[in-house]
Amino acid sequence: MTEETTVEKAWRLLLEGGPSARRGNAAVIEAAYAEPRLRVLFPFLSHGCLTFHRNSQFPWSGGLPFIAGGAPCTVYAPSYSSVLGKGLMPEKAAALVVANLPLDCGPAFDRPWPPPDSHAD
Numbered sequence: 001m002t003e004e005t006t007v008e009k010a011w012r013l014l015l016e017g018g019p020s021a022r023r024g025n026a027a028v029i030e031a032a033y034a035e036p037r038l039r040v041l042f043p044f045l046s047h048g049c050l051t052f053h054r055n056s057q058f059p060w061s062g063g064l065p066f067i068a069g070g071a072p073c074t075v076y077a078p079s080y081s082s083v084l085g086k087g088l089m090p091e092k093a094a095a096l097v098v099a100n101l102p103l104d105c106g107p108a109f110d111r112p113w114p115p116p117d118s119h120a121d
Contacts, residue, residue, distance in 0.1 A: 006056040007042050007108050014043055024050055025070035031090035032067065037098050040107035049076075052097065054108050054115075061113040065100045067093045075100075 004012070014029045024045040032038045032050055041052040044060065049068045054061035065084055068074045073093035074086040077100070085096045109115065 006110050007040065010043055010056070011039065014045065024048075025090070027071055027090040028067055028069075028073060028093065031094040032097070034091070035094045035098050037101060037106060038094060041105070042108040053113075054105060055113045056108050056110050057112045059113050064102075064105065065097045067097060 011033055014024065015033060017023070017026070028050055029043075032043065032052075038052055041054065041064070042056040042060065044051045044053060049066050051060075051062075051066040052064045054064070063078045065075055065077055067090075068076060071089055072087045073090055075084040075088065075093050075096045076082070077084055084100055085093065088096065
């Protein structure tokens with residue numbers, strides 16, 4: 001049996017709604033988890049939003065679209081820069097996030113942002 005990764009554990013806790021998990025809309029969490037490209041990213045719930053990150057340790061990457069609300073949902077571009085879609089059911093919202101991910105996005109790595117091979121100062 002393989003050991004659970006940080007990303008897998010985060011998703012499991014969200015899906016199970018365990019005592020150590022943040023609370024969110026179950027339908028949104030399930031719809032996002034059903035998308036293979038989202039399932040490999042680190043999920044984080046805060047202020048009614050399900051965000052996705054390229055890494056699993058603070059500081060998180062940010063810079064990816066995310067889902068706000070329940071059903072209906074709103075999908076925002078990174079940093080609330082624009083609305084990508086609103087009035088969406090969770091499955092459509094998750095699909096819209098996937099459609100707006102960078103091609104090179106995922107899987108998340110288990111360290112702080114930025115990635116070790118970046119040239120960020």
